[in-house]
Structure formats: structure tokens, C-alpha cells
Amino acid sequence: MELVRLGDELNGVLVRVLGRFGAGALQFHDHLAAEVVVATEFVSGKLDLVLAPADLQDWEHALDALAVGGGVRWLDGGRSPEIHLSGRESGSLVRVTVVDEPASGVSVTLELSVADGWIDDHRARLRAVREAWPSEVVEASPGVYEWR
Template structure:
């Protein structure tokens, strides 16, 4: 299931969620495995990532920021890949998606994408689908202490 799906006739950036990293195992039950898939006429690539369901709240806030014209960065925790979306500006007339994996492969991709009206709401629908499919089921009680939600 896609969490992010940004595409036009030539370029696309997708984050495809594969599922839980360790179903039934505290605390990694709420850790999702995913892959970022970049495709254009010039490059194609796939980057494996994982993130906690709690990171989805930050993605929701990023979508809110995009809806009011702000650029965003998501998943940049300093030890993994980051996704940055910059909206049209004086320098560029279409949104640009940056994928950076500074701590892993030390590579990056810059993908301009012509997005249709309503693209932010489409991303919100993807987010709702992921949350419905993999709801958060683990509570962090204190550092290193977890329990199942009731």
C-alpha cells in the first residue's frame, strides 16, 4: 500500500509500505518497513526504509504545511533517509521532491513532478489507508518500557 504517491507522465516518487517489521513483538510491532521508489526517464531506484507509526503524525503535519504553501521535510531523524518537498518558487515552476540518504548510501535524487490539483488530499487518503491497515497497537510507557494498547 502506498503512503506517498506523487507522479506525472514522466516522473514518480512513491513510498510503498510493506508491513510491520516485527508483528507481535514489542516494541517493534509498530515499526513499518517500506520502500521509496523513484522513477524517471533518467533514473530508477529503490531505497528500503523503516519508520514508526508515530512518524505518521509528522507526515500529517507536513501535509498541513504543504496545504498552506510551506516546504516540508519528513523522516529526517539524522540516521536515515529524508524526503523533502519544495513547492513552486521563483527558481522552479513545479514542485520538486528530494530524496536523501545521507547516512546510508550517501546518495540523493531530485525529482520535479507536475502535480494535479487535489494532490495533497490524495496523499491524506493514502495516509488514512495506512493508518487503517496498520493501526498503532503499542504504547511507550517510559524509555525502554512498552505495552499493548487495550
């Protein structure tokens, strides 16, 4: 399921959710296995990542910032590829930079066309991911996890 889809068939950035990362293990059950895919006519690549519940919350906040014309850094905790975005809700271009600092040190920047309403589309994608893999674990106290 695609959480992020920016660009077109020739040039784009995707964040694709593949399923639960640690299904059945309390501490990691709500974490999602995912991948970042960058595809252009010039360069392409794929990076694996794990999305924690807080990452989905951060993506929601990032969409709020983008809706008012701000730029954002998402997944900037140092444990996975980082994604920088800047653009406007009604603009036709979004600048996306994927930075793989933890592993290769490589970064790729693309200027991608987006349709009007792309932020609302991404809010719907986020809702769909949360519905497909709902939170089933609660952290009762620091480091102590329980089923909901």
C-alpha cells in the same frame, strides 16, 4: 500500499508500505517496513526504510505545512533516506528531493506534476495506512511497551 505517490508513470517518487516491521515484538510492532522508490527515464532506485509511528505523525504535519505553501523535510532524523518537498496545494509542480545521506550520500531532485487536491489525496493515503496497520502498542513509560 502507497503512502506517497507523486508524479506519473514515467517520473515519480513513491513511499510504499510493505507491512509491519517487527510484528509481535512489542518495541517494534507498530513500526512499518517500507521503501522509497524513485523512477525517471534517466535514473531509478529503491531504498528500504522503517517508518516509526512518529514518522507517520510527522508526515501528517508535513502535509499541513505543504497545504499552506511551505516546504518540508520528512524523515530527517538521520536513520533513513530523507525527503524534501516544496510546492502548493493548487500548484501543478512539486519539487521532491530524496537524500540517502546515511548510506550512499546520493541525492536525486525531481520536479513532478501533481493534480489539484494532491494533498487531500495524501491525507487519505495516510488514513488508509493507519487503518491497515493500526497502532496496537503503547509506550507506558520510557522504554516500557504494552499491548493496547
